[in-house]
Amino acid sequence: MRDLGLAQPPAEEHLLAAPKRREVDEAGVDVLDDRADAVDAVHAARDPDPRLLEQRGERGELLRVDRAAVARDPRRKLAALGLCAPLRPPVLDELLDERPDLLQQRSRLLGREVARHGLPYHQRVVAAGQSRAEAGATRPDPRVTTGRLAGWIALVGLLAALNYVGRFSGETTPDDVLYQYSTAASALVLFAVMIGVVFALARPDLELLALRRPRSWGRAAGQMFGVLIMVYVIGLALSPFLDPGEEQGLTPDRWDSSRAAPFFVNAFVVVVVAPFVEELTFRGLGYSLLAQLGAAIAIAGTAIAFALGHGLLEGLPVLFAFGAGLAYIRFRQDSVIPGMLLHGIFNAIALSVSVST
DSSP states (O other), rough: HHHHHSSSSHHHHOOOOOOOOOSSSSSOOSOOOOOOOOOOOOTTTTTTHHHHHHHHHHHHHHHHHEEOOOOOOHHHHHHHHHHTTTOOOOOOOOGGGGOOOOOOOOOOOOOSOOOOSSSSSTTTTTOTOOOHHHHHHOOHHHHHHHHHHHHHHHHHHHHHHHHHHHHHHHOOOOTTTTGOHHHHHHHHHHHHHHHHHHHHHHHHGGHHHHHHHOOOHHHHHHHHHHHHHHHHHHHHTOOOOTTTHHHOOOOOOOOOOGGGHHHHHHHHIIIIHHHHHIIIIIIIIHHHHGGGGGGHHHHHHHHHHHHHHTOOOOHHHHHHHHHHHHHHHHHHHOOHHHHHHHHHHHHHHHHHHHOOO
16 A cells, blocks of 8 residues: 545645544543652652643644645655654544553543653652652662672771771871871872772762762751761760870870971871761762661661771770761761761861860
């Protein structure tokens, strides 16, 4: 059937003709609008509103015209090529549930029964509590996740082992360690290795690092302040029994203006570089990997790893509390940026107090 013909002469005489409509026995449909997707209120602002796209599509539909099946005319065929884009295929008035193509079950009655969307409704249902971005994401391979978790445990375990070996080796830390350029150089090498391993374990899914904007800066600020107060209260309560600062031996006893340059270099490492690397290591990659076991396990696990990673004994309670508070902020804000800021503030206060008293 290469040529098509109509019984009505006007259809052969005119290039464009409106399709003839017939009565429909049953005009009722069950679903007029199936866009009631369940979305997460947190991520709903990021999701595009499908109604805007639909309205744009409806405006475009108004500019298009219908075409009828007419006999092939070589002279008019060339003229019709320019109208291919705005032309719609002829449609028949038939019941939605009688169509053979199941992909056409989604429709809106806008003057004709034409399916606007390709996917059926049951394939577009978004699970309750998920955003569209989360619903479309693929589940991670358990083997890959297990390998990443094993690599992260090996990293923090090696870091803790090195620090405890140095602690129990019997060597004393000089009082002026922050006035030496070598201290900053060795710390930068260690942090470079750590961040390299962290990025290697996270690739290609760098979202595991949670290096993104927090959900609410205002709430994050309140949580940061609360964690800071909690850590100082715990430290003050344990001060008659434990002295973590003296055990660590990094803070200088006095200010030496003649060696201000190396001190500020080390201060930059302590206040900026260390929080950045440690937060990506523990609250970034570590939390994301442990979160599959539950938020409580992720908070407690990263807090223990953070406390042990510093190689201290007397400082374990305070470091655990601080690590748990940082992990809680990570849980509430889905970001490591507030933790980086709080970590840097905490280290800056410790350095300022040590050189001013």
